Amino acid sequence: MVHLDIVRAANTALAKSQPLVAVFVGGTSGIGEYTLRALASAHGTTGKTLRVYLVGRNAASAVKILADCRKECAGSDFRFVQAKDLRLLRDVDKTCAEILRLEKEEEGNGGPARVDMLFMSQGLVLFGGRVGMLCLLLSNIKV
Amino acid sequence: MSLLYYSRMRFITQLQPLLQASTLPAHVVSVYAAGKEAKLFQDDLSLRDPAHYNFANARSHIVYMKTLFMEALADKNTQKLSMVHVFPNLVITPGFDREHYPLWFKAAWMVAAPFAGLFSVSQEESGERTLFLASSRYPARGTTMTEYGDVAIGTDGKRGSGAYAVNYDGEVIPTTGAYEKVVGGREELGKKVWEHTMEAFAEIEKGNAFTK
Numbered sequence: 001m002v003h004l005d006i007v008r009a010a011n012t013a014l015a016k017s018q019p020l021v022a023v024f025v026g027g028t029s030g031i032g033e034y035t036l037r038a039l040a041s042a043h044g045t046t047g048k049t050l051r052v053y054l055v056g057r058n059a060a061s062a063v064k065i066l067a068d069c070r071k072e073c074a075g076s077d078f079r080f081v082q083a084k085d086l087r088l089l090r091d092v093d094k095t096c097a098e099i100l101r102l103e104k105e106e107e108g109n110g111g112p113a114r115v116d117m118l119f120m121s122q123g124l125v126l127f128g129g130r131v132g133m134l135c136l137l138l139s140n141i142k143v
Numbered sequence: 144m145s146l147l148y149y150s151r152m153r154f155i156t157q158l159q160p161l162l163q164a165s166t167l168p169a170h171v172v173s174v175y176a177a178g179k180e181a182k183l184f185q186d187d188l189s190l191r192d193p194a195h196y197n198f199a200n201a202r203s204h205i206v207y208m209k210t211l212f213m214e215a216l217a218d219k220n221t222q223k224l225s226m227v228h229v230f231p232n233l234v235i236t237p238g239f240d241r242e243h244y245p246l247w248f249k250a251a252w253m254v255a256a257p258f259a260g261l262f263s264v265s266q267e268e269s270g271e272r273t274l275f276l277a278s279s280r281y282p283a284r285g286t287t288m289t290e291y292g293d294v295a296i297g298t299d300g301k302r303g304s305g306a307y308a309v310n311y312d313g314e315v316i317p318t319t320g321a322y323e324k325v326v327g328g329r330e331e332l333g334k335k336v337w338e339h340t341m342e343a344f345a346e347i348e349k350g351n352a353f354t355k
Contacts, residue, residue, distance in 0.1 A: 034267065
């Protein structure tokens with residue numbers, strides 16, 4: 001197990017190293033949300049600014065999460081990109097095109113148009129996925 | 144399988160120009176069942192045959208394909224792109240309390256929930272550990288500097304090779320054994336998975352249904 005102290009030190013160092021552009025797909029709840037919150041928390045008031053694209057379906061949840069992040073990281077930029085049904089490649093393409101367009105507008109603002117980190121956790125809320133998670137867990141317990 | 148494989152791989156390929164522009168280099172983290180390779184039907188990768196489709200087989204196929212697709216991308220994006228798929232262990236998310244779940248699951252969860260806390264990962268820790276997967280411990284191929292312990296071993300068994308299967312605690316899950324058993328060899332399967340996925344993308348782009 002990687003010690004949690006190392007994890008936290010690395011996360012803080014990352015946030016302080018350079019301005020970061022991060023995309024969270026399926027970040028309006030669950031592990032995606034917790035990862036975004038961890039990034040905002042590691043950044044705090046001492047990081048080099050973030051630009052975050054939160055992709056998901058649940059606008060109400062996104063508004064709340066992003067408001068918390070803005071409070072924690074003044075001067076950083078948090079955006080919600082609404083998705084409809086990411087099972088469809090058409091919707092994936094639309095979402096990516098939107099991120100590309102928004103990112104091009106920021107060209108030169110803290111570096112080139114880019115994505116430094118892409119986190120994907122969409123789909124885990126499906127029932128199969130969850131029961132699967134339980135089964136996975138049970139299959140992982142070593143007696 | 145769409146949300147967990149095709150859709151996610153499409154995100155990577157569509158955002159590839161932006162990822163390549165990162166100076167970090169860029170990190171992709173996909174949360175699912177890393178290390179759960181099991182049955183494999185090479186001639187039915189998308190599990191069209193109803194006799195092949197069940198939850199365990201879908202999970203197995205997703206993991207096989209994701210590993211090999213990520214390895215191919217790592218190879219095409221030397222020094223540019225690191226990719227991790229991670230097994231997150233049990234994290235109690237709102238995903239456990241959905242109204243449409245069957246009654247048996249709700250009942251089982253009611254019984255299990257008080258104990259689940261004993262061996263689940265807290266939400267905060269889960270977030271921190273998932274974020275850590277974007278650290279230099281899991282580098283893009285050809286960039287092996289890290290301050291955070293040993294550089295991780297990639298899914299191909301080589302240190303720092305750019306595609307990683309990682310447990311929730313940050314340690315690499317050894318998966319090479321499953322691929323050694325693949326009939327025809329992992330290289331052939333890798334090619335097959337790449338072609339299958341790109342063909343799926345191309346057909347759907349043209350507005351056709353992908354039926355393979």
